[in-house]
Amino acid sequence: MSANTTMPTPTPSPVPKKNEPKIEGTSRLHEGWRSFLKSKSAVIGAGIVLVILLIAIIGPMLLTFGYNEVDANSRLAAPSAEHWFGTDDLGRDVFARVINGARISLWVGFFAVSGSIVVGSLLGLLAGYYGRWLDVLISRIFDILLAFPGILLAIAIVAMLGPSLKNAMYAIAIINVPTFGRLMRSRVLAVKQEDFVLAAKAIGMKDRRILFTHILPNSWTPIMVQGTLNFAIAVIEAAGLGFLGLGAQPPEPEWGKMLSDCRQYIQSAPWTMIFPGLAIMFTVLGFNLLGDGLRDILDPRMKQ
Amino acid sequence: MTAVETLLEVKHLKKYYPIHGGVFGRKIGEVKAVDDVSFTVRKGETLGIVGESGCGKSTTGRSILRLEEPTAGSIRFADEELTNLSGENMRRMRREIQMVFQDPFASLNPRRTAGAAIIEPLEVHGLGNRQERRDKMKELLSVVGLDSYHGERYPHQFSGGQRQRIGIARALAVQPKLIVADEPVSALDVSIQSQVLNLMEDLQDQFNLTYVFIAHDLSVVRHISDRVGVMYLGGMVELADRDELYDHPLHPYTQALLSAVPVPDPTANRERIILSGDVPSPADPPQGCTFHTRCPHVMDVCREVRPSFNNYGGNHFAACHLLEK
Incomplete structure (x- = not known):
């Protein structure tokens, strides 16, 4: 500062007011939307996800066949005008089963991911903010969970709880908790060093309120991105458990279960496996593209 | 300032940060960020604290609010420990x-409006109802x-000087007696600095505030303070009335600084x-007087005995062996 030992002549105290009473509170949202449209992967991903979502919601209502309707006369029939994706070994319409399967996969993905986000974020928040022994305890639990390969741990959990779609969902939620927990913890550790958190403490705010009004809103963006990416992982894991017979039970039209049910016909009637397989692939692709796109928009720092 | 009532009395304040190391994270040393600092603040005055980066002036300020838990010492505010x-x-x-x-960009939550930031302290302390709090917020703006419509805006829509005004409004909301200002203008442009300083002076008169004003800029401190304390390496080396300190500095460090x-x-x-050399590390401060490694008048006694903080007449305190002779 090139100043005198006394301050320069004081200017009139009131701040020069700029005449721009226009409120620009929405500009951030606007900006976000524009960069969303610019990101190809986000738009394509969102498109795929939207289509799958629509299929899951209204698809089953438009079908001519029920997913469990058996046509004994046409078993393992090739795709035709009547059965678009052919029929499986029991004569069920593969198209109807794939469409109904979308419901199951999205359902499992949604609840498993929300479950792990809620539990993981809460644990991460506590570990990051309070630190000390609580941090050590929670972080070690995460480490233990991460020490097992995810799907192996899921198999163990389902084996304990008994095979069913609901238990598979719990298992997937549990194995994904550390992902969100560690992410949240690292965000909280960074955000709690910010001056505005100190300022909140200085005005006499209670810890719980600081956590939920100051730290959480400034930490959730990477969680949302990770949540979208993990949705894809959860769909695969659900299919994996279904394939192993630990997830959905017959006659539920779960994609992974459909693959395992018909794997002996892969050469004679490949349509029984190709279509559920493609369904899994597109769902995973859609959520991955959307997640990558969201990451670029919301959190440019995470880009590598 | 004629008021002589003491509002804040800090005695032998110490803040040490442990250094952990080794396999088991044992404590292997401490950083003596603040080491035995004492001063008083009278009601209605502004006490300036100057010193270079890392001398412990911010830690001292934060310790007063117990945002940093003091390691030892006493802080009496309005006769309460x-x-x-x-x-x-x-x-x-x-x-x-x-x-x-200090940083008007970091001290406001980017996701909350300026108005919300000002209302927050009122909510926290349960003052007024919703409408009264909103009115108070507009009044404070x-x-x-600032204008009342500024309350709807987010921090990124303000300039640095405006943000610092919001920070000041937030501090004023609960009508405090004492405001600790930690380098409130050092992040601002020079032209904006004087505006904010004048604002702080006006508010002091208007609301009968007492300031502890921390800064590294000597001219800023001279402008706003009634008394000034100089810190070096975690300790206070000199404390006197403003003009006395600037005209007749006693401590060699203050002399060099001025x-x-x-x-x-x-x-x-x-x-x-x-001055030659660098500031020693607060993790391993020199024996005796902490300034002896750089002092142009160093004597043998300085290397061994820590000088005490004495009154050399007219409430001019200093810690130096040269003066003790």
């Missing part, structure tokens, strides 16, 4: 002591020279005291 207060009582006490932060202030007269003949 703050260091003994329970968490909940300290939380309530923060209504009386507020803080203005105009007090600090000689570095530029004089806007190119023909002025002045002697600059250039």
Whole structure:
């Protein structure tokens, strides 16, 4: 500062007011939307996800066949005008089963991911903010969970709880908790060093309120991105458990279960496996593209 | 300032940060950020604290609000010992002591509006109902020279100077007696600095505030302070009335510091005291007087005995062996 030992002549105290009473509170949202449209992967991903979502919601209502309707006369029939994706070994319409399967996969993905986000974020928040022994305890639990390969741990959990779609969902939620927990913890550790958190403490705010009004809103963006990416992982894991017979039970039209049910016909009637397989692939692709796109928009720092 | 009532009394304040190392994270040393600092603040005055980066002046400020838990020492505010207060009582006490932060960009939550930031302290301390709080917020905005529509805006829509005004309005909201301002203008442009300083002076008169004003800029401190304390490496080396300190510095460090202030007269003949070496690490401060490694007048006693902080007449305190002779 090139100043005198006394301050320069004081200017009139009131701040020069700029005449721009226009409120620009929405500009951030606007900006976000524009960069969303610019990101190809986000738009394509969102498109795929939207289509799958629509299929899951209204698809089953438009079908001519029920997913469990058996046509004994046409078993393992090739795709035709009547059965678009052919029929499986029991004569069920593969198209109807794939469409109904979308419901199951999205359902499992949604609840498993929300479950792990809620539990993981809460644990991460506590570990990051309070630190000390609580941090050590929670972080070690995460480490233990991460020490097992995810799907192996899921198999163990389902084996304990008994095979069913609901238990598979719990298992997937549990194995994904550390992902969100560690992410949240690292965000909280960074955000709690910010001056505005100190300022909140200085005005006499209670810890719980600081956590939920100051730290959480400034930490959730990477969680949302990770949540979208993990949705894809959860769909695969659900299919994996279904394939192993630990997830959905017959006659539920779960994609992974459909693959395992018909794997002996892969050469004679490949349509029984190709279509559920493609369904899994597109769902995973859609959520991955959307997640990558969201990451670029919301959190440019995470880009590598 | 004629008021002589003491509002804040800090005695032998110490803040050590442990250094952990080794396999088991054992404590292997400490950083002595603040090491035995004492001063008083009278009601209605502004006490300036100057010193270079890392000398512990911010830590001292934060310790007053117990944002940093002091390692030892006593902090008495309005005859109440703050260091003994329970968490909940300290939380309530923060209504009386507020803080203005250095970085106006970091000290406001980017996701909350300016109005929400100002209303927050009122909510926290349960003052007024919703409507009263909103009115108060608008009033505070105009007090600090902003318009009421600014309350709807987010921090990124303001300039640095405007943000600092919001920070000041937030501190004023609960009508505190004492405001600790931690380098409130050092992040601002020079032209904006004087505006904010004048605002703070106006508010002081208007609301009968007492300031602890922390800064590294000697001219800023001279402008706003009634008394000035100089810190070096975690300790206070000199404390006196402003004019006394600037005109008759006693401590060699203060003398060197003041000689570095530029004089806007190119023909002025002045002697600059250039210190050699760097500030020692607060993790391993020198024996005796912490300044002896760089002091131009160092004596044998300085290397062994830590000088005490004595009154050398007219409430001019200093810690130096040269003066003790």
